[in-house]
Amino acid sequence: MDRRHLQPPDEDGIDLAHEPLFVLGPLHVSPSTREVRSKQRCEIVEPRVAQVLVCLVQAAGAVVSRDDLIRRCWGGRVVGEDAINRCIAKVRQIADLDEAPSFVIETIPRVGYRLRNLTEAGPAIDRTVAPDAEPVPNDAPLVRGPTYAERPPPQNRGRRRLIAVSAAAALVLVIVGLSAWALHQPAPPVPMRSVAVLPIVNLTGDPTLDATTDKLTEDIIQVLARGANYVTPRNAAFAWKGKLVDERAVGAALKVRHVATASLRKADSGYRVSLQIVDTLSGRTILSEDLGGGTSDAAEAERQFALKLFEEIAQTVDDRWRAEILARPADDSDPESVLVRFDALADTGRREDIPKVEHLIAIGRTLLPKQGEIGEEFLGSVCWYYYSLLDHRYETSPGQRAVWAAAALDAATQASRAKSNTTWPHGCRAQVFAALERWDEGLAEARYIVDKFPLTAVGYESLARLDMGRGAFRDALADLTAFAARMPGRECLGDASDGGCRGALGFVDLCLGDYQAAITQLRELAVLAPQNPWTPFFLSAALELSGAHADAVSSAQAYARLKTDDRIWRYLSLSHEPNFVAQVRIVRDALRNAGLDEPARDASE
Numbered sequence: 001m002d003r004r005h006l007q008p009p010d011e012d013g014i015d016l017a018h019e020p021l022f023v024l025g026p027l028h029v030s031p032s033t034r035e036v037r038s039k040q041r042c043e044i045v046e047p048r049v050a051q052v053l054v055c056l057v058q059a060a061g062a063v064v065s066r067d068d069l070i071r072r073c074w075g076g077r078v079v080g081e082d083a084i085n086r087c088i089a090k091v092r093q094i095a096d097l098d099e100a101p102s103f104v105i106e107t108i109p110r111v112g113y114r115l116r117n118l119t120e121a122g123p124a125i126d127r128t129v130a131p132d133a134e135p136v137p138n139d140a141p142l143v144r145g146p147t148y149a150e151r152p153p154p155q156n157r158g159r160r161r162l163i164a165v166s167a168a169a170a171l172v173l174v175i176v177g178l179s180a181w182a183l184h185q186p187a188p189p190v191p192m193r194s195v196a197v198l199p200i201v202n203l204t205g206d207p208t209l210d211a212t213t214d215k216l217t218e219d220i221i222q223v224l225a226r227g228a229n230y231v232t233p234r235n236a237a238f239a240w241k242g243k244l245v246d247e248r249a250v251g252a253a254l255k256v257r258h259v260a261t262a263s264l265r266k267a268d269s270g271y272r273v274s275l276q277i278v279d280t281l282s283g284r285t286i287l288s289e290d291l292g293g294g295t296s297d298a299a300e301a302e303r304q305f306a307l308k309l310f311e312e313i314a315q316t317v318d319d320r321w322r323a324e325i326l327a328r329p330a331d332d333s334d335p336e337s338v339l340v341r342f343d344a345l346a347d348t349g350r351r352e353d354i355p356k357v358e359h360l361i362a363i364g365r366t367l368l369p370k371q372g373e374i375g376e377e378f379l380g381s382v383c384w385y386y387y388s389l390l391d392h393r394y395e396t397s398p399g400q401r402a403v404w405a406a407a408a409l410d411a412a413t414q415a416s417r418a419k420s421n422t423t424w425p426h427g428c429r430a431q432v433f434a435a436l437e438r439w440d441e442g443l444a445e446a447r448y449i450v451d452k453f454p455l456t457a458v459g460y461e462s463l464a465r466l467d468m469g470r471g472a473f474r475d476a477l478a479d480l481t482a483f484a485a486r487m488p489g490r491e492c493l494g495d496a497s498d499g500g501c502r503g504a505l506g507f508v509d510l511c512l513g514d515y516q517a518a519i520t521q522l523r524e525l526a527v528l529a530p531q532n533p534w535t536p537f538f539l540s541a542a543l544e545l546s547g548a549h550a551d552a553v554s555s556a557q558a559y560a561r562l563k564t565d566d567r568i569w570r571y572l573s574l575s576h577e578p579n580f581v582a583q584v585r586i587v588r589d590a591l592r593n594a595g596l597d598e599p600a601r602d603a604s605e
Contacts (some may be wrong), residue, residue, distance in 0.1 A: 009235075013050045014072050024214040025102030025117060027094070034057050039096040048083075056105065056115035061420065065112035067101075076227040076236040077194070079520060080419060082372035088113060173529025189402075190281070192321040194256040195313060196232035197221050199241040200273070201263040201361070212302050213264050217308035220313070223455055226422045227314060227377075232256055238368020258286075265307075267292060271301040275309060277316050287316045299484075305486055306455060327364040335374045338364050339381065349392065353421050370545045379415040383408045383428040390435040392567065401435075407540040420504065423453050430462035434469050437575050442466045457486040462506065473511045480505050503534050507571075509582040510538060533562040544590040552594040559596065566599045 019031035026036045034050045036043050045053070051073040056064055056469040066084055070076060073087075095101040106114045134254040145473055197220050200213040212226045212479060217237070224231045240250060262275045269292060277287040291308050332338060342360040361382055368378040384406035390401060409432055412425040426445045433442030443466055449459030463481035480501060502525040508520035519542045528568040537557035544552035572584045588598065 011238055012072060013075055015527050016050055019054050027102050030395045036094050038099060041097060049087050052087045053091050063108050063112045063114045070334050076233050077230050078233050080373055084569055086372060187198050189255045190255055191230050192257050192324050193317055194230035195258040195260055195317050196237055196254045203263045204266040209298060212298050216302050216306055219455055220309050223310045229268040231580055247278040248280050248283050256319055272294045273305050275312060332363050333529045335368050338367060339374060343381050376415050376418045379411045380424050382411040387428055387432050399449045405432055423449050423456050423458050427458045427462050431465060434466045439466060469575040471577040473508050476508050509585060510542050515542045518542040533559050534568060537568050541587045541590040544594045556596045558595040569598055
């Protein structure tokens with residue numbers, strides 16, 4: 001292998017191990033050890049904070065843009081505003097280590113930041129300072145240099161020159177020694193949730209599809225960057241285009257734990273994409289998938305593959321991160337531990353776990369909102385958790401449901417303020433509004449997603465839920481069809497165990513009076529999930545309404561054998577809209593004729 005192809009793109013990122021010591025007023029800063037010392041105290045700062053401080057100091061009073069900070073301190077990775085704001089706040093705290101602030105960080109609106117040294121007019125970096133030099137007190141008298149008449153006699157000049165040379169040599173040895181020590185220190189761990197998506201290779205033999213594969217790569221990067229993963233930005237990823245790469249070398253250069261590579265080729269059914277994800281520390285391939293598309297239209301295939309690849313990459317990286325966190329001892333002071341434990345417990349969906357989940361929410365509300373991306377992710381989990389309580393339609397009071405709905409909407413609102421370029425706060429709000437039968441508000445949220453984020457399918461999923469609940473079944477059918485076109489083979493409105501897209505389509509066809517279409521959808525669902533009670537439940541109604549009474553009775557008996565609770569009956573109470581109620585009444589009568597009687601409802605519901 002030609003190792004020249006493994007050389008990373010040229011970057012001017014800040015490598016703390018190679019940055020010299022410098023003084024900043026009364027503060028002495030050692031980038032390689034991340035120590036900031038004043039006369040009163042010594043503090044070790046975080047690596048990213050140290051990089052930002054060095055970057056601002058090196059600008060020598062000039063303004064540094066946010067883009068420059070991201071490029072030099074984050075390696076060009078996509079980061080949120082919170083991450084930069086947090087680092088700037090930490091740098092500002094460094095100024096207060098001494099009795100009087102030694103510098104200030106000025107915010108230049110819509111431009112960037114500038115470091116202004118309050119204690120000296122000259123350059124901030126002093127490359128001749130010894131690491132053990134004593135910081136000078138702020139109130140020390142100024143020392144002027146000797147005049148010509150005060151200079152030492154000629155016979156003493158050689159001795160002074162020798163002392164100066166010896167001191168300089170000692171200083172060089174100290175600096176070299178510190179640099180050598182820093183070079184042998186272990187590098188900070190690469191975040192598990194970090195990934196570089198390299199340009200997808202066009203293997204179709206059709207050069208006109210080069211632009212399609214580039215756009216596909218860009219779309220994946222764009223959608224991934226909206227989540228909590230650290231994603232190498234487009235320019236850094238495309239610097240490796242056309243090169244023979246070693247994933248471990250790419251990972252070291254881009255400082256990511258995972259590298260995703262893919263290729264596009266033609267197949268009998270249209271196009272296929274082969275995806276590989278490699279762990280850059282071990283060099284092991286952790287995912288190898290062959291994704292097929294059912295369309296021969298390249299533009300449509302590109303849109304479908306963008307969502308498929310995004311989901312495969314995001315899910316793989318996220319699952320590995322969660323497994324790593326759960327393998328550690330539980331720690332209520334660790335934001336990642338709290339978030340992952342909360343998600344794991346909330347996913348069980350058990351009513352008896354509600355007090356335990358809400359205990360973790362209480363811990364997270366005090367710990368996580370100040371943690372940038374992790375805090376925003378926590379708010380998302382809180383919203384979806386409370387929505388799941390509404391969606392399960394537990395036998396509870398209207399007052400309790402109102403409390404859960406308010407908690408979900410509050411979490412989504414906070415997340416929207418923290419991060420505006422993501423879909424989930426709007427999707428969660430849309431679903432909560434559907435559960436509350438506030439149709440206009442829900443539709444506004446769902447349509448915002450469709451208009452603002454055309455690459456995603458979640459907007460159509462939300463629209464389907466809302467249109468179904470308000471009795472607009474033909475609109476719901478169009479929504480589900482649009483979702484399926486963007487995510488072929490993917491379940492919506494829950495997974496297959498909850499009916500999913502096929503179950504929803506079967507129910508919609510049933511309410512539209514298209515009983516044969518409903519039977520087809522439900523029988524396809526039975527193949528995917530033979531133990532799912534959803535299928536025989538609604539299939540019995542469709543068969544009864546189509547005139548196949550004996551088959552309807554058999555299907556009803558199959559439901560009775562598979563059911564674990566009466567939750568499916570509650571699906572028939574999604575709303576109180578007249579058209580919904582009228583159509584569902586027909587379904588209920590068919591179920592009763594097939595031998596299924598609706599269970600008594602709790603009076604509190």
